[in-house]
Amino acid sequence: MTARARDGGERDGLGGLRRAGGLSFLTLKRLSFTHSAIYLTLLVVWIVPGLHTFEFIFGMAHGLGWIAMCILMLAAVRARVVSFRLGVAVAVIGAVGPFVGSYEFVREQRRRVSALSHAGT
Numbered sequence: 001m002t003a004r005a006r007d008g009g010e011r012d013g014l015g016g017l018r019r020a021g022g023l024s025f026l027t028l029k030r031l032s033f034t035h036s037a038i039y040l041t042l043l044v045v046w047i048v049p050g051l052h053t054f055e056f057i058f059g060m061a062h063g064l065g066w067i068a069m070c071i072l073m074l075a076a077v078r079a080r081v082v083s084f085r086l087g088v089a090v091a092v093i094g095a096v097g098p099f100v101g102s103y104e105f106v107r108e109q110r111r112r113v114s115a116l117s118h119a120g121t
Contacts, residue, residue, distance in 0.1 A: 023072065023075060023076050023079060023081050024081065025081055025082060025105075025108075025109070025112075028072060028073070028076055028081070028082060028105070029102075029105040029109070031068075031069060031072065032069065032090060032094075032098065032101045032102045032105050033102050033105075034065075035062070035065045035066065035069055035094070035098045035101070035102075036098045036099050036101070036102045038058055038061045038062050038065055039062050039097075039098045039099070040099075041058050042055070042058035042059055042061075042062050045058055062098075066094055066095050066098070069090055069091065069094055069098075069101070070090075070091040070094075073086075073087045073090045073091045074087065074091065082108065083108060085104070085108075086101075086104045086105065086108050089101045089103075089104040090104065090105075
């Protein structure tokens with residue numbers, strides 16, 4: 001069950017902000033997994049010789065994607081859509097290994113589901 005917050009976001013039953021200003025946990029999670037897929041592709045084209053054009057393309061996509069994720073995660077942490085730990089995992093560690101951020105999204109989602117199921121009992 002959700003309730004509208006004064007700031008326009010939705011709050012879940014535990015009082016946690018789930019969505020604010022177009023940022024939702026699910027959207028950020030999908031963007032994180034997309035960034036991880038781009039990074040994985042970058043690693044593959046880096047290993048395969050002769051794919052310098054693709055190295056540049058996916059390198060730029062990874063770099064710009066990381067900058068965008070940093071900005072989005074900063075906004076999401078400030079709006080309490082995601083935890084500080086998740087924001088740090090995506091923004092700080094995400095520059096060299098975005099897989100950690102994707103893993104943290106899965107971990108955070110499991111924690112939220114567990115907390116909601118325990119609150120309902």
